[in-house]
Amino acid sequence: MAPSFSNHTNPQDMWYVLIGIPGLEDLHTWISIPICSMYIVAVLGNIFLIFLIITEHSLHEPMYLFLSMLASADFLLSTATAPKMLAIFWFHSTDISFGSCVSQMFFIHFIFVAESAILLAMAFDRYVAICYPLRYTTILTSLVIGKIGIAAVVRSFFICCPFIFLVYRLTYCGTNVIPHSYCEHMGIARLACDNIKVNVIYGLTMALFSSGMDLVFIIMSYTMILCTVFQIPSWTARFKALNTCSSHICVIFMFYTPAFFSFFAHRFGSKTIPSYIHILVANIYVVVPPMLNPIIYGVKTKQIQDRLILLFSPISTCCKNEE
Template identity: 55%
Template sequence: MPAAVNSTNPRPLTFILIGIPGLEDEELWISIPFCLIYVMALLGNSLLLYIIKSDPSFHEPMFFFLSMLAGNDIGMSTSTLPKMLSIFWLNCREINFSACLIQMFFVHSLSVVETGILVAMAYDRYIAICYPLRYTSILTNSLLGKISIIILIRAFITIFPLPFLVNRLQYCNTNIVLHSYCEHMALVKIACGDTRVNNIYGLILSLSITGFDLLFIASSYVMILRAVFHLPSKDARHKAFSTCGAHVCVILITYTPGIFSFLTHRFGQDSVPHHVHIFLANVYLLFPAMLNPLVYGVKTKQIRNRVLKLLSGANSYTWFCVYSLYRS
């Protein structure tokens, strides 16, 4: 395993991904829950996409954004997990320089898409509660298409410079990345020379996107709460709160590990062990992808009923097949 890069060739052909530094001996045991989480994320989000696409009653703005979230979660978990499992199971730690930059672009751009979708879902809930009679006339198919395009363009524009900023760096001393995937700051840390542009751009990017999105979501919910408390009956208020419950849970699931990981990475490097930071970075990418379909399956009555109907139909088909085999 190469540990150093020749100073005459400052850009390595490959990087070496360590995995979770300090926990190399436990990688097999760590890989088992990670693999299960990935499988559950794929199955849960695929089922969610199938239900939304196959049932016309789900063809409305709320479920449009939910299908975007499910597709994005599949992409985000798939951008890191297969390579991570190859590290844990096959000791395949090398990754081509260009492939590393591509992975970094998708990891960070899909993270920006994720938070953009949560902002769009907050706007959807604001319109649904504050302007219920105008809900469908405001959130038209044309507007939904424009919102989705804006979310994708914003992610592309903000993350597109990162591969070029990393490509300009020199790696004189080592090509060993102390991470389980190609994360921007993990690559910057092992570079030699001036990395101030990367550090400043990464910090501005994190603060501006997260700060703007959280501010918009908070503003939406302030107006939602104001509208809810003006509703005449307790039942109406409870119904309004219940429509936002799943979205609030998803916001907490997504932002809590992400903000904690950012704070430990930027300000708690001396007090927080490095393997804890890497573990949290993986939790930030994987756990929301697994939990989001579960939250919406439990909190959203229409989806819950549709899933139960599918499961009951599958059970009936299974018993029919068993009975047919027995009769034959």
């Protein structure tokens, strides 16, 4: 029988039990292997990408500065979730205090909203580069890029701070078991005895007016990009222009598709979608995009490939000389 709260429990004294993936407890060890592997690749790939962009002066351009912000967000998102997930899978370390759970909830939502804003900024970067190439460097100056980054963080902070107050205002009783591998807003709120209508409305509203609107503006940006591209007479020039957007488009699909599936399935599909499917998608979401994003940009971006070749060429030259 699951441990339970007494009525009017002080939030400071509460502990939760994260059970991992409900219904797949026997497979936790096997599931942990790909998740751990993807997390390691995500950490190494994003740290290396950030290091490369910071140390190589030729990559100090708007596109790559935004890419370094994306890599930082990916690193933080996977690190905020994967270690606890792996602790549950490997060591059955399921307990987490209310304060730690709320902190994890805040950082997950904060990073998600910030990353959505970064993807919008990257779409704006591509829009300016293709539609106004002669004004690219004058529009996207270092000062403007810095202001965009600060705005993304500040917006995310003000959107996500109310989540903390919304869960602290509730009275908790009954079960303290969260059928998930990490803490998120609605997972905590559903354990309350109180009416959580405000939590549901705020969570849905903020998702639609932050990440939802970001996606709308991204679509608008690419609509204008396509209109500009198809006015170019040369098919080679068209392909070259669209090719500069391909990495960003792949990242957008990887970010928004599982995120919105998880968001709407959690609120509207709980009776039709098995819980283990929802939790499994949520677990994969926090490691797969962070793992693939540096790989996609490394494969699709010639400048990063050139920097990698130059970086490792002294090693290969040294090895040849030793032979």
